[in-house]
Amino acid sequence: MRGERRGGGRPGQGGRALNLRKIEAESYREALAKVRTAYGDDALIVGTRTFQRGGVLGLGGKQVVEVYVTETKTRGERLMELRGQAPRMPLPAVAAPAAYAAAPEQADAALDAPLPAAARERAAASERAPSAIDRRLNEIGLVLEQLSGEVQHLLRRSEGPPWGHPVLEEAYALLRERDVEDDLARQLIARLDRAVLPEEGMDEAALRGLVAAHAARFIDALAPAPAAPAGRVTIFVGPTGVGKTTTIAKLAARERYSSGRSVALITLDTFRIAAVDQLRKYADIIGLELKVATDPPGLREAIDSLAACERIFVDSAGRSPADELRLGELTSFVRAAPDAQVSLVLSATASARTLRRSIDRFARVGFRDLVLTKLDETQGRGVILSAIAHAARPVSFLTNGQNVPDDIEAADPQRIADLLLNGG
Ligand SMILES: Nc1nc2c(ncn2[C@@H]2O[C@H](COP(=O)(O)OP(=O)(O)OP(=O)(O)O)[C@@H](O)[C@H]2O)c(=O)[nH]1
Ligand SMILES: [Mg+2]
Incomplete structure (x- = not known):
């Protein structure tokens, strides 16, 4: 069973099993709200991942935030608590949380997704029932991790070209080397006609010639020469x-x-x-x-x-x-x-x-x-x-x-x- 491969159990099997679940949202804030709705205070977030879904060549698309959670109590324990009884073994099967009941395959697929080592450690630690403060600290740590990931992502975007063509990427690097501001370098590269570019790297002189020719037209378009000649x-x-x-x-x-x-x-x-x-x-x-x-x-x-x-x-x-x-x-x-x-x-x-x-x-x-x-x-x-x-x-x-x-x-x-x- 997939869940057991991670040392956990499937929902409703009872025991102190590790029930890893994946929640998907457009932002971390929304993901947290979903976790709270589905699990209340019994959820421990053990990992997060942010990526773009859709779009072309790294542009456009939608940000997706995945949050992996595990419950600190089994569903059987929760059910017993609600009924005011102490848990007994074996526990009765209970329905998966609403968010997952609708798409069990997705939930199973999430269990197949490799978790980062740090997340695995957190998952293991979650078998000791943490206090509310532990849970909050854990969440804060993950928010910081995610923020740092997003900052890195933004930095990479501002450093690197998103065109996916080696010559365009080289041309962009050349312009940035010459202290052309990022925005202007991108505008200029957008004008280079992909159709005439060789698939493999151009030699440096040819590349400079090509970019210079486009730069001249770009400059002319930015600030056309005055129609009247210089006056007296x-x-x-x-x-x-x-x-x-x-x-x-x-x-x-x-x-x-x-x-x-x-x-x-x-x-x-x-x-x-x-x-x-x-x-x-x-x-x-x-x-x-x-x-x-x-x-x-x-x-x-x-x-x-x-x-x-x-x-x-x-x-x-x-x-x-x-x-x-x-x-x-x-x-x-x-x-x-x-x-x-x-x-x-x-x-x-x-x-x-x-x-x-x-x-x-x-x-x-x-x-x-x-x-x-x-x-x-x-x-x-x-x-x-x-x-x-x-x-x-x-x-x-x-x-x-x-x-x-x-x-x-x-x-x-x-x-x-x-x-x-x-x-x-
Ligand atoms: N390296 C270098 N120095 C220059 C150049 N043009 C002017 N300078 C120097 O810059 C300094 C100031 O030049 P000025 O022509 O007095 O400047 P200005 O704009 O008239 O100055 P103010 O009238 O005080 O506003 C002088 O030492 C010039 O020799 C240049 O193209 N290159
Ligand atoms: Mg002067």
């Missing part, structure tokens, strides 16, 4: 110390020397004593006119006075994303120059979370594109993707060093994808 006036805004002034010097020098355009600079940064001097030095070296605007009408006036210039770069004081007042001031400057475009400068050394916060705070100022600086100081390039996805704005320039004017390059989705996957 650009205001650079951003948190403190990210490289606004240095980037302006790089761009101004390139425009001046490579394109031969007439370029001028305006600074709004009268906040720090050295700020105007810093930009003036660059202006002198490159041979550019520099104007200082101390208030919004001053900015308007400066732009109007430079009508003959083909390109005007406007520097602003770095603003902490937390500084409402100064962000408000910056917004007033930007409003005074509605013909200007705004670039938000962010450092790629910041965490994805910090970048998102800056993007949210500078959204009130308004910006058309992103400039990401200090790529030379970062390892993973995944934060670029996080910034683009959150801002839903394209990256116009990337900077990768302190050298003026060399350490800057124009960005487009393909270039960003190459940097991301190939290290560029």
